[in-house]
Amino acid sequence: MRKRPIVLNIKTIATTSFFNIEEMDIEFSNGSKRIYERLKPPGNGAVLVIPMLDIETVLMIYEYSGGTDRYELTLTKGKIDGGETLIEAANRELIEEIGYGSNKLTFIKEMTIAPGYQSSITYIVLAQDLYKASAQGDEPEPLEIAAFKMSDLENLVYNEDLTEARSIAALYMARDVINNQ
Amino acid sequence: MRKRPIVLNIKTIATTSFFNIEEMDIEFSNGSKRIYERLKPPGNGAVLVIPMLDIETVLMIYEYSGGTDRYELTLTKGKIDGGETLIEAANRELIEEIGYGSNKLTFIKEMTIAPGYQSSITYIVLAQDLYKASAQGDEPEPLEIAAFKMSDLENLVYNEDLTEARSIAALYMARDVINNQ
Numbered sequence: 001m002r003k004r005p006i007v008l009n010i011k012t013i014a015t016t017s018f019f020n021i022e023e024m025d026i027e028f029s030n031g032s033k034r035i036y037e038r039l040k041p042p043g044n045g046a047v048l049v050i051p052m053l054d055i056e057t058v059l060m061i062y063e064y065s066g067g068t069d070r071y072e073l074t075l076t077k078g079k080i081d082g083g084e085t086l087i088e089a090a091n092r093e094l095i096e097e098i099g100y101g102s103n104k105l106t107f108i109k110e111m112t113i114a115p116g117y118q119s120s121i122t123y124i125v126l127a128q129d130l131y132k133a134s135a136q137g138d139e140p141e142p143l144e145i146a147a148f149k150m151s152d153l154e155n156l157v158y159n160e161d162l163t164e165a166r167s168i169a170a171l172y173m174a175r176d177v178i179n180n181q
Numbered sequence: 182m183r184k185r186p187i188v189l190n191i192k193t194i195a196t197t198s199f200f201n202i203e204e205m206d207i208e209f210s211n212g213s214k215r216i217y218e219r220l221k222p223p224g225n226g227a228v229l230v231i232p233m234l235d236i237e238t239v240l241m242i243y244e245y246s247g248g249t250d251r252y253e254l255t256l257t258k259g260k261i262d263g264g265e266t267l268i269e270a271a272n273r274e275l276i277e278e279i280g281y282g283s284n285k286l287t288f289i290k291e292m293t294i295a296p297g298y299q300s301s302i303t304y305i306v307l308a309q310d311l312y313k314a315s316a317q318g319d320e321p322e323p324l325e326i327a328a329f330k331m332s333d334l335e336n337l338v339y340n341e342d343l344t345e346a347r348s349i350a351a352l353y354m355a356r357d358v359i360n361n362q
Binding site: 002004005007013014016017018019021023024026028029030032033034035036037038039062063064065066067068069070071072074109110111112113114115116117118119120121122140141144154157158163164165166168169170172173176 | 215245249253339
């Protein structure tokens with residue numbers, strides 16, 4: 001029933017320091033044609049990490065976010081560097097942003113954020129069995145860390161500082177994984 | 182503790198048919214300076230709708246997504262048109278994409294998708310008490326509709342066709358809202 005459209009042509013139409021925009025000529029199986037645009041970043045995708053200080057306590061951060069021009073309550077995330085596995089990237093970001101490493105990193109799910117116009121993939125990783133560790137990241141200012149209880153997740157998701165869909169989805173999925181351990 | 186950075190300057194650096202990219206000069210309260218880029222679309226944001234055929238059954242769609250160049254299992258979504266409320270937009274998208282309207286639309290949550298570099302807001306709306314209705318949308322091909330049981334959500338989120346973080350987060354939040362009704 002789902003007969004994949006044909007991508008007749010793809011070309012880059014704009015490039016900035018951070019973004020790369022492609023234009024796609026697409027022909028659907030019913031003959032209709034569309035021109036789509038999408039963000040097509042280089043690189044290996046990103047990780048988002050749910051760090052559990054104990055079975056009940058998740059560590060989150062307040063980070064200034066340019067897109068919304070405000071502090072967002074979010075989970076640790078960052079790009080996967082060349083030559084890194086996603087698990088290595090998750091542990092590195094955790095050490096840089098939260099001040100902990102993890103002895104138990106579990107890949108949970110591959111997510112997209114806006115598949116209609118972005119190719120980006122985020123790998124969701126649960127981090128348990130934490131140990132103290134630190135390293136200099138590329139943050140412009142120290143991140144404020146905040147602890148929340150998973151048992152309060154139903155209320156936490158209504159916190160107005162927590163808006164990022166990936167973080168909300170990851171918290172719910174992590175809770176299910178922990179409950180099934 | 183969180184002392185908001187100063188945005189010294191914002192300018193548009195690239196515009197295409199679909200995207201508008203801004204560059205921001207930012208000075209953090211500790212004096213460090215950064216140049217950020219962000220997507221700043223015009224308009225009023227988007228709605229994402231969780232349509233419940235009955236207390237247990239959610240209606241989803243398979244939609245070709247240019248960003249990932251594949252069919253994604255997702256919830257109904259679309260932009261809010263000028264002059265529309267978010268509830269009106271939710272009902273219109275539902276009618277166009279799923280073939281149902283709703284007598285009971287409940288706003289649940291305002292979400293962002295990548296607040297670090299996107300200003301976009303998505304309003305999550307639960308749709309219940311559905312009635313049959315149809316209207317022509319702007320889809321290039323008919324959408325395939327698929328029904329899933331909320332009681333199976335823990336498995337559904339591992340479906341490889343379901344990757345979009347907003348849809349996963351919205352399904353979990355809708356389940357909580359329905360359970361509390």
